Amino acid sequence: MKLRKGWILLLIFVLGLQTSGLTAQAASQKEIVIYLDGQRLESDVSPYILPKVNVTMVPLRVISEGLGASVLWSQATRTVTIKKSDSVITMTSGRQQATVDSAVVDLDASVELKQGRVMVPIRFVSENLGIQVTWNQSEQTINLATGNDPNPSPVTPAEPGGTGTTPNTDEMRGAWISTVNGDWPSSSAKGNVEKQKLEFIQQLDTLKDMGINAVFVQVRANGDAIYPSGLVPWNSVLTGTQGKDPGYDPLAFMIEEAHKRGLEFHAWFNPFRATNSATTTGLAANHVSKLHPYWIVNASGKLYINPGIPEARQHIIDSIMEVVNQYDVDGVHLDDYFYPSNVTFNDDAAFKAYNTLNTSDRAEWRRDNINQFVKQLGESIHKVKAGVEYGISPFGVWRNKSVDMTGSDTKAGVTAYDSMNADVRTWIKQEWIDYVAPQVYWSMTLSAARYDKVVDWWANEVANTDVKLYIGHSPYKLGTPEIGWQTSQEIIDQLIYNEKYDTVKGDIFFSSQYLTKNPLGLIAKLKAYYGL
DSSP states (O other): HHHHHHHHHHHHHHHHHHHHHHHHHHHHSOOEEEETTTEEEEEOOOOHHHHETTTEEEHIIIIIIIIIOEEEEEEEEEEEEEEETTEEEETTTTTTTEEEEEEEEESSSOOOOEEEEEEEEHHHHHHTEHHHHHHETTEEEEEOOOOSSOOOOSSSOOOTTTOOOOOOOOEEEEEEETTTSSSSGGGTTTTTTHHHHHHHHHHHHHHHHTOOOOEEEESSSSOBBSOOOSSSSSSSSTSSSSSSOOOOOOOHHHHHHHHHHOOOOEEEEOOSOOOOOOOOOOOOOTSSHHHHHHGGGEETEEEEEEETTTHHHHHHHHHHHHHHSSSSOSSEEEEESOOSSHHHHEEEEHHHHHTTTOSHHHHHHHHHHHHHHHHHHHHHHHOTTTTSEEEEOSSSSBTTTOOTTTSOOOOOOOOHHHHHHHHHHHHHTTTTTEEEBBBBBOTOOOOGGGGHHHHHHHHHTTTSSSSSEEEEOGGGGGGGGSSTOOOOOOHHHEEEEEEOTTTTTEEEOOTTTHHOOOOHHHHHHHHHTTTT
């Protein structure tokens, strides 16, 4: 009997420990709080984070009552429509795409039903309504800024000891400015020339103040342009309608403003991506998918220009050369959109018609197509303007060591050579490019693709060549659950690591908004590192 009482007391003690542990754990988890222009927004259902995609979901009521948008929920179709000013967003539960002002865009998370409430992704909705979103990891707060705050805080808080003067340096300190991922222009600036200009100027001033000396602006996103072109239509982000003239030349304006501030301007092109969806509805009559449907391949719901067709490659070169010939750009920059990775790409007809290598290896033929494109574009640029810097930003891992002993000590699920048919090694060894800027978007502690091991590989690859190495960094990951991104010191540690290599000539950050929003206090650390 005494033994039995002893076991009961022990069980009660253990259960008490577990209960107190759970209580302490629950107490340590802060509720997510949302502020709009400094005022707290109340929510009858607590916001929550979807862990795998790191998306914060909020009740639809926050959007209607807090942000002042009109909302309509259709139970029959499980579709929500959100309207504010000239912006219209439509999302359907279970669909990973939304419609924003007639354009189809991909979603990390769609509409959900929780506790009888319709939940929507707060960042996606807010930014497409022209509202700036800042996430504070330590405080578990979301700060929304409309720009209408009567006592607004400066975009970038002044840091003690900062001079705001970018020191003279040959080191690249670049920032990518995307025209499709929320950097510029904001949704609320569509059709508003003066607001678009003001937003760009504010970005340049903020970036320069933290030490950035070059901007890489996305001038071609999906077979379109943010400049008047005789070959491709106007980008819809400017007016809401593809092909519609915005009433000014954004590229000329941007270059002038960048150069006024002593910043380099690099024109960034997505070469082979045609659309972000399979539909051609809403595309201008002179979009490549309508003029040359034979060139187009639908790969997993997105349209691509087929690199295997020589005329299609030349069309892209011609459209890039429009910019080189007509504008005072400092560089031409391509990202990693060559062949799409890990999807079926039906190019049987092109392989049969244009297989001049007479090879049975489809991958070898595809790499040769990209090699020809890279080489011919570089020759075209330097023939016209020898001083224009030409470079490419490939996926961060060329090949894994397990597949090729000369590859990096990584276990990446995607590689530039095997997944995207991008033979970057050849581009470097043949010196067809002036620089390479691999997207090394992993932390110093991620075992599958550790930052330092990947940089080691690239530094060795450019050794004894005239190709410069810029490293692409990912401040957009700061504050996310991915290993290593819980403090902004991660970025600084990466910059410090780069110092061990003379071949690393600088850095480019993706993207502008993830610098100007100052994630986890990054701006102060960058300014201190750059000696500002």
